[in-house]
Amino acid sequence: MPTTGRALDVACGRGAVAVWLARRGLAVTAVDVSPVALAAGRALAPEVRWIEADLDDGLPAAGPFDVVVCQRFRDPALYPALVDALVPGGLLVVTVLIGEGAFRAAPGELRAAFGHLDVLHHEDGDHEASLVARRPLTSAGASPGSRRAPGR
Template structure:
């Protein structure tokens, strides 16, 4: 990621607006799939709405983003002290190692990270991914991309509509995300 990308995200997050902590889009209505405890990874966490939501449910959360402004906003929000905030350029790969019981990647697409997301899953771990979809540039997934990338996992939910694609899947109990 270039310095201009980091600056763009910093400027976007500097407006001070904070949404309430919330589940990742693909998990709405499927919250029962979350484990009651364990480790979670929120990739491209922004201001930490999902990270803080996961931590409030008893998970030990690592939240990664390129924007120090977004991470500072997440750290400052109520419940933010329960999250480990990590500044990293995801173009260089995941800066953490699993295993994680939950891996969330919401509204960030980099197919080069897909193998690392599954490799970070603990046996039986839950993967939750939502990306923009359709035509229109490098930030949009073509039809079927998530299923092609993660179809080797046990797919619990998959949907492509309204310009978004989402997938919820579980690694096999004896599988380390492969």
């Protein structure tokens, strides 16, 4: 995990990951819909940029970021935006719950969605799936349907 650069924590909740990243030395932007959760995070790490936003409206934070983290929040419509927010060589960390229901992923979903990246770790457990991947240094790792210019 890098100790410098910019990081984005998507659906950050109370900000445990955002605070951890900030304490490692990254400049962190954290996004969540809950003002109560964001206030709790802000009390722990005022240096983090806390953004209140409904992710149903898209990803509000402007990249690029060296690290993008999304833990236990699933919206496949945001998957391309998560990749697009990364710098070439940037690290993506995603964890989702597996199972039945609209907010849970099918086994293999993360690998299918992010397999065009350099996958460093992927695991489908009984109840959770996780993926760590790096955006390639070339434009070949751009997300399908990406609007970014090559090399960005």
